[in-house]
Amino acid sequence: EGFTVAKGALAHLAADGIEKAIGALKDFTGSVFETGISFSSSLSDIQSQTGATAAEMEALGGVMQGIYKDNYGESFEDVADAVSDMSKMTKLAGQDLQNVTEDAFALRDTFGYEVTESARAAKAMMTNFGVSGEEAMNLIAVGAQNGLDYSGELIDSINEYSVQFAKLGFTAEDMFKIYQQGADSGAWNLDKVGDAIKEFSIRSIDGSATSQTAFEALGYNANEMFEVFTKGGDEASGAFHELINRLMDMDDKVARDAAGVGLFGTMWEDLGTDAMQALADMEAGAYVAGDELERIQEIKYDNLQNDLEEMSRDFDA
Numbered sequence: 001e002g003f004t005v006a007k008g009a010l011a012h013l014a015a016d017g018i019e020k021a022i023g024a025l026k027d028f029t030g031s032v033f034e035t036g037i038s039f040s041s042s043l044s045d046i047q048s049q050t051g052a053t054a055a056e057m058e059a060l061g062g063v064m065q066g067i068y069k070d071n072y073g074e075s076f077e078d079v080a081d082a083v084s085d086m087s088k089m090t091k092l093a094g095q096d097l098q099n100v101t102e103d104a105f106a107l108r109d110t111f112g113y114e115v116t117e118s119a120r121a122a123k124a125m126m127t128n129f130g131v132s133g134e135e136a137m138n139l140i141a142v143g144a145q146n147g148l149d150y151s152g153e154l155i156d157s158i159n160e161y162s163v164q165f166a167k168l169g170f171t172a173e174d175m176f177k178i179y180q181q182g183a184d185s186g187a188w189n190l191d192k193v194g195d196a197i198k199e200f201s202i203r204s205i206d207g208s209a210t211s212q213t214a215f216e217a218l219g220y221n222a223n224e225m226f227e228v229f230t231k232g233g234d235e236a237s238g239a240f241h242e243l244i245n246r247l248m249d250m251d252d253k254v255a256r257d258a259a260g261v262g263l264f265g266t267m268w269e270d271l272g273t274d275a276m277q278a279l280a281d282m283e284a285g286a287y288v289a290g291d292e293l294e295r296i297q298e299i300k301y302d303n304l305q306n307d308l309e310e311m312s313r314d315f316d317a
Contacts, residue, residue: 034268049078050084052159063098068317071301072105082115089123090133099230100133103293107137111144113155121158121311129172138289141296142175151189154179156287161194164201169236170228178279180287187271196267200240204229215260217255218246248273248280275316 050060064079073079079101086092086101100122104115122136131139140158148154157179165175183192203211205226212222220243229241247263250256260268260276268276 001014050087055057056093059093060097063094063101066098067105070102072102076304085116085119086133089119090126091135096133098112100137102297103134103137103141106293106297106300107141107144108245110141110300111149113125113140113144117155121155122158125161125172128166129175131172133291134293137225138292139176139287141173141178141292142287142289145240145292146180146183148176148179148183148190151191153190157190157194160191161198164194164198167201167232168197168204168240169233169238170240171237173289174237174285176289177282181278181282182271182275187275192267192270193275196264196271199265199267200263201229203265215261218250244276244280248277 010245021033050056064076064083067073067079067083068076073082081303082101082104082273083097086104087097090097090100092100101115104118104122106111107113107118108115113185118137118140121140122133125131125136125139126133143149143154170178178197179190183190187193195305203214206228209224210235215222218223225239227242229236243263247256247260250259257268264271264276
């Protein structure tokens, strides 16, 4: 009788274990099934958003899977939206698209920039300065770390003023150095620094009497300076640096302010002489960005929770 009872108990436990195992299997297969549906739906969304061909969709699907398996994004839908935005704005593909999209997720998770925002900023720098998407993302990351978003205008300032900096022959790194100088000198918002460069880029080539008088007050041949700044390039950026130093070195402060307003408009007064002096004092050298986002990603995502989530996504994808 005791043997019969024990046998029944074991049978009950075995049955219970089998039921639990079957339940777990159902949960797993259900999750895989739901993930598959989510992935398929996301592919449809991205195709409708980008107008990609079947061949292009195959490549985009691989990019999405790679990003998801690397544990970026909250879901396949989130990843699909990011890939769609980045693909449309940057025209990147393959591994380059995956890398820059993962960079955008790292910026979002670290600094709160939405993917569409950083994508637009990266596009502006790629178009105007010829940098790569990853170089652009690294500059944004280092700029944010260095306090350039103190007025909440870093991304907007990159978008709006990249073209103006490029007209004067500045590089993307030069733009960030100038923003940094303005920020460190107490310029009350980044937009004012960008506006000063914009005003100068307009006035330095407009051929107006006001600009001519300002150039001549600094000892320049106005027509030669108009030509230099119209051509842009290294000569223009070098001329700007020399000009701002001459301006700040003028002994006659009234004449200096008149020339400053003539070349920078109201931004000369809005920024103040401290910010302008900071621009004059800007030293040569790179605005060091390197692979800062890679370091951020290693620090931010290198923990047990993310490792377990990545293992889970390996099964899903």
